[in-house]
Amino acid sequence: MDVDPDEEPSSRTALLDAAIRLMSDRAPSTVTGRELAEEAGVNYGLVHYYFESSGDLLSAARDRHGSRLLADLMAGGTRPIPLDQIVSDREIFGFAAHVALEGGDDDADVSRPVFDAMLRLAAEGDPDGDPVHHRATVAAIVLLQLGWPVFVEHNATGLGLDLEADGEVIRERFFTVLESLYRSIGVEAER
């Protein structure tokens, strides 16, 4: 389903944005239609009007999430996601994690517009580069971006690190890793 991020906000997009907000904190299966309607400020009946099943809703929310990410954070696919956003914006990546946990990504035909946009950045930045290198680098960056908000706390605790006291070192080394990966495909990442 195509979603134009510039279109007038409708109750459908309001519902999808509400779904993304709620599902960044909680598993999609725990979000009820009534909660969704309330969060979106629309009539409950519209939930079923727009979405036949929870699967429909989830896949539409996933598409909306991808196009928003591309439009807002990647400036339409012309630049990588600023590094600061990765460590500060839990909503973006919390949603992706919950979708993955509930098998919302199991369909092999699902398109990955964000991954593809990053691959195009690599093709521009490193025109004669090796496709294996490009794809592996994009995969690594995406995995680090997706995994960071989910696992950083668990790992820090398990390693005897203090997210407050050691926060600067953690952040600095994480950014250096991402910058190195980006640089290898000829892309400069903003902090």
Add this chain to the structure above:
Amino acid sequence: MTTGGSSPRGADEVREALVAAAARLLGHSAPERISGRRLAEEAGVNYGLVHHYFGGKEAVLREGFGRLTESYAVGEDLDTSGRVEPFSLLRWPEFVRAVAYASLSGEADRTHVTHPTLDVAVEQTLETRAGEDETEIRVDVGIATVFHLARCLFATTMDPWIAKGGEALDLAEEVEERLVLILRSLSLGLDPGTAARGDREPFRRSSVPG
């Protein structure tokens, strides 16, 4: 889910059934959403027994996590070889999911999620990188582990996309090899961009210009 037909009886059986139930449920739900009743139902025991034997659901969940962690650590054969295969957690999806659910709900501390392989990884890396700053080494192992866990949690998101690259049939395999090199470069504090290019001896991160 009960085994056989009869309900668990006696202290040992009931305790075991509850801990096993917790280990199963933790891979499918945030810990705070697993009630004592749900645990009892999954274990096929009377709800009152959760309190009787554990004093509450928290202790059952803690032991359930311990169970998941243990099965992972034992599966890794940590004591004998001390070496861990790259992306080994792909074989322990329940553990990865449980860690993700607990972390996402901000319960990683309260439920005492442990990760025994982190300790082993740190020990090995400290040895390999003797003389380097210990905090930095711990941070690097943490970054590598984020990468490892993400590779496993987001396998269904990532794998079809990696495979789609493919005019060459073996592209997915080659990409996977690069991801292993990148993983290794992360815990060793080497330059991941160089590893991504397929160089097996990536230079030190600090020697990278810029």
